[in-house]
Amino acid sequence: AISAGSPEQxxxxxxxxxxxxxxxxxxxxxxxxxxxxDTFLGILRGFNDYFIEEYCxxxxxxxxGVAVLPNVGVQEDIAEMKRCKEKGFKAVRxxxxxxxxxxxxxxxxxxxxxxxxxxxxxxxxxxxxxxxRGRDVFLMKYPKEPEGEERPMDFxxxxxxxxxxxxxxxxxxxxxxxxxxDRFPKLQIYWAENNIGxxxxxxxxxxxxxxxxxxxAERLLGLKRLSRLPSEYLKEHAHWGFFDDPIGIQLRHYVGxxxxxxxxxxxxxxxxxxxxxxxxxxxxxxxxxGEKRQMxxxxxxxxxxxxx
Numbered sequence: 599a600i601s602a603g604s605p606e607q608x609x610x611x612x613x614x615x616x617x618x619x620x621x622x623x624x625x626x627x628x629x630x631x632x633x634x635x636d637t638f639l640g641i642l643r644g645f646n647d648y649f650i651e652e653y654c655x656x657x658x659x660x661x662x663g664v665a666v667l668p669n670v671g672v673q674e675d676i677a678e679m680k681r682c683k684e685k686g687f688k689a690v691r692x693x694x695x696x697x698x699x700x701x702x703x704x705x706x707x708x709x710x711x712x713x714x715x716x717x718x719x720x721x722x723x724x725x726x727x728x729x730x731r732g733r734d735v736f737l738m739k740y741p742k743e744p745e746g747e748e749r750p751m752d753f754x755x756x757x758x759x760x761x762x763x764x765x766x767x768x769x770x771x772x773x774x775x776x777x778x779x780d781r782f783p784k785l786q787i788y789w790a791e792n793n794i795g796x797x798x799x800x801x802x803x804x805x806x807x808x809x810x811x812x813x814x815a816e817r818l819l820g821l822k823r824l825s826r827l828p829s830e831y832l833k834e835h836a837h838w839g840f841f842d843d844p845i846g847i848q849l850r851h852y853v854g855x856x857x858x859x860x861x862x863x864x865x866x867x868x869x870x871x872x873x874x875x876x877x878x879x880x881x882x883x884x885x886x887x888g889e890k891r892q893m894x895x896x897x898x899x900x901x902x903x904x905x906x
Contacts, residue, residue: 605653605656608622608661609657614871615871615872615873615874617875620861621664622663622664623664623723635670639678642678646665646681646682646685646687649665649666650663650685650686650687651685662689662902665690666690666693671697671698675696676696678690679713679718683716683718688903690713690718691721692720694726695772696710700726700737701772702738707778707782710781717903721787722766722788725763725764725766725769725792726768726769735752737754737755737772738754738772738776740819740820741819741822750818754771757775757807758770758771759807760799760800760803760804760807761800761803762796765793766838771828774828786836786837786901788839788859789836789837791839791841793841795843796846797846797853798852798853801829801833802829804828805828808824833857837897838857839859839860841868841870842863846858847885847893850893855892855893856892858897859901878894
């Protein structure tokens, strides 16, 4: 089956599509059938070892694997991230926040600090699962959480509502409002395979929602006001992947040409394989060569440190 074979098969599939190298995301980390934590961690470590040694090891310059993190606790994530860095992985993938929760907590700061110290790129494949559960269910822990008549709608939902929730909008707003980017100005995160045409509108509406709602969030939820607008944080800390998005390419300057990375989304059903490069050349007609190189390869080479 396509994409389900050996690494040698994958290389041939790259050649058919005109691809020099690709970042490869593996399976989900979580398996609810594995109840014993030590057993789960052992299986996960074994998979990462196989992935980097036996699969990507066939052509490490072309098969760039993203390590799977356990996401069952901050210390477990840090330990596996360090181990994977030593084994040669170029990035790790978060399935939840480092604590294993679906909202940020202060203990996560140890992980963010470790990632920066290790110079390990962080990725999220589209988004975290099962984030949005209705406007009245709080999506993060606020300093104050009133009940009864004084309980407001969730502020994260209010600020993120014009973004696409299954494309990273929720986690992005959670990171902003929890102050993670203020505490870690060097932190960078890549959201993969979400397309980008929606992002300029999201940025605009996110700022508008924040400006008209931050006063009640401060009063009712005890949420400290940001030093900048939400979009300003994402323009400095977020990177976005796209695969088939002519409108997004037209709007690239509203996102930041240096913040955009093209992919084929192979082997998902939406992929244009084996004609990905041809389709992208058509969609990028008229784009200056320098910008085209950035989006097709240069930004990925820089973000994932592929030139060294």
